[in-house]
Amino acid sequence: MNAKLTTKTIPVKLKENSHYIHIGKGLFKTIASHIAKLNPGNFGIVITSPNIYAPYRKLILKNFKPGKYKIIQVVDGEAAKSKKWLFEVVEELIRANSWKRRPFIVCLGGGTIGDLGGFVAGIYKRGIPYIQIPTTFLAQIDSSIGGKTAIDSPRVKNILGVIYQPKAVFIDPDFLKTLPLSHFKEGLAEAVKYGVIKDPQLFNFLKTHHKKILQGDPSCILRVITACVAIKAKIVEQDEKETKSLRTILNFGHTFAHALEGSLKYRKISHGQAVALGMVYAANLSFNLGFCSQQPVSQIKEILELFGLPTTIRFNQLKAYQSLVYDKKFLTGRLRMVILEKIGKVRVSEAISPSEIKKTFKVLNRPFIDKYR
Numbered sequence: 001m002n003a004k005l006t007t008k009t010i011p012v013k014l015k016e017n018s019h020y021i022h023i024g025k026g027l028f029k030t031i032a033s034h035i036a037k038l039n040p041g042n043f044g045i046v047i048t049s050p051n052i053y054a055p056y057r058k059l060i061l062k063n064f065k066p067g068k069y070k071i072i073q074v075v076d077g078e079a080a081k082s083k084k085w086l087f088e089v090v091e092e093l094i095r096a097n098s099w100k101r102r103p104f105i106v107c108l109g110g111g112t113i114g115d116l117g118g119f120v121a122g123i124y125k126r127g128i129p130y131i132q133i134p135t136t137f138l139a140q141i142d143s144s145i146g147g148k149t150a151i152d153s154p155r156v157k158n159i160l161g162v163i164y165q166p167k168a169v170f171i172d173p174d175f176l177k178t179l180p181l182s183h184f185k186e187g188l189a190e191a192v193k194y195g196v197i198k199d200p201q202l203f204n205f206l207k208t209h210h211k212k213i214l215q216g217d218p219s220c221i222l223r224v225i226t227a228c229v230a231i232k233a234k235i236v237e238q239d240e241k242e243t244k245s246l247r248t249i250l251n252f253g254h255t256f257a258h259a260l261e262g263s264l265k266y267r268k269i270s271h272g273q274a275v276a277l278g279m280v281y282a283a284n285l286s287f288n289l290g291f292c293s294q295q296p297v298s299q300i301k302e303i304l305e306l307f308g309l310p311t312t313i314r315f316n317q318l319k320a321y322q323s324l325v326y327d328k329k330f331l332t333g334r335l336r337m338v339i340l341e342k343i344g345k346v347r348v349s350e351a352i353s354p355s356e357i358k359k360t361f362k363v364l365n366r367p368f369i370d371k372y373r
């Protein structure tokens with residue numbers, strides 16, 4: 001790495017396909033030279049989209065020169081994870097094919113582009129190298145790490161996917177300068193999640209520095225990114241394929257979030273908002289079941305409110321319940337969920353009963369009055 005840049009490098013040590021995650025302000029300015037050192041191939045297909053291409057055009061063109069790279073712009077947002085864009089990228093790879101060329105993919109964008117590009121890389125000719133350059137806060141702390149890739153069918157999100165590790169991940173927080181605050185908050189919900197599941201210090205940092213973080217203070221944001229990435233990398237190292245239920249703890253707040261998203265058909269709520277509500281729900285459920293005291297429940301709610309994330313919602317409880325029942329995590333009449341013990345400690349329970357699930361729905365519908373009871 002460039003000595004002038006203060007780059008933090010976090011390893012992801014796996015049985016196969018170990019790699020590094022590089023985090024540094026300004027890293028993207030000279031990204032082509034960092035990629036070249038990895039020798040992933042000699043022809044890069046850069047997948048990006050208009051919202052990223054427009055503000056970073058100069059740097060993109062400076063780094064990804066014709067002859068060595070081809071830049072393709074897919075649609076912004078979730079629609080990129082579709083059959084249409086899968087085949088657009090595949091066609092581009094086929095066009096780029098020649099006996100001299102060893103193609104690789106560069107995913108330059110949010111989680112949608114990372115998921116699409118990683119998926120194509122995983123299945124094209126049974127796998128070609130790819131590089132993650134995440135440009136949203138969520139992608140920088142979550143989706144670019146761990147090798148989970150997927151596209152959607154018209155009715156079901158992430159239904160086609162593979163676990164396929166990138167050659168490297170390059171995280172440049174400077175990208176966040178152009179990210180709308182609403183998208184930044186998507187990532188904040190996940191950052192709070194990391195604090196809750198593994199890191200009380202991160203949780204405290206988020207609370208005490210919430211104003212600076214919301215104002216986009218670079219050093220605070222760098223610190224949060226580094227802490228989150230380190231947590232996810234460690235979890236992935238220990239349970240890459242999610243066979244030991246260790247990786248499952250990353251789903252804290254997500255069981256209810258997915259049910260809510262499903263019951264609202266993804267229209268009225270963003271994923272970050274759903275995760276915020278899901279964490280409030282999971283924390284309350286844990287309290288109701290006697291796994292934790294009231295204090296961490298109130299702390300979670302407080303921090304989410306500081307970040308302007310929702311903690312109550314009017315929703316159709318029957319629809320949400322049905323959505324939960326049909327969720328793949330529902331095993332033998334009992335729900336599998338990540339349960340809170342205290343800030344920094346969670347565990348997976350396989351035995352949550354339907355009646356508790358329904359009972360706890362109420363906490364999201366009523367104003368929260370109990371503080372440190």
Ligand SMILES: NC(=O)c1ccc[n+]([C@@H]2O[C@H](COP(=O)([O-])OP(=O)(O)OC[C@H]3O[C@@H](n4cnc5c(N)ncnc54)[C@H](O)[C@@H]3O)[C@@H](O)[C@H]2O)c1
Nearest residue numbers: 051076077078110111112135136138139143148175178179
């Ligand atoms: N693979 C995983 O482990 C994993 C984990 C979590 C989420 N995901 C997936 O990630 C996706 C969500 O990712 P996301 O939240 O990054 O959304 P996204 O990729 O849709 O990006 C959000 C919006 O911001 C724009 N954008 C991206 N970077 C920008 C920048 N620097 N400046 C201005 N605009 C920018 C995008 O064009 C898009 O319009 C979902 O499809 C989800 O399923 C995957």
Ligand SMILES: [Zn+2]
Nearest residue numbers: 190254271275
């Ligand atoms: Zn999430």
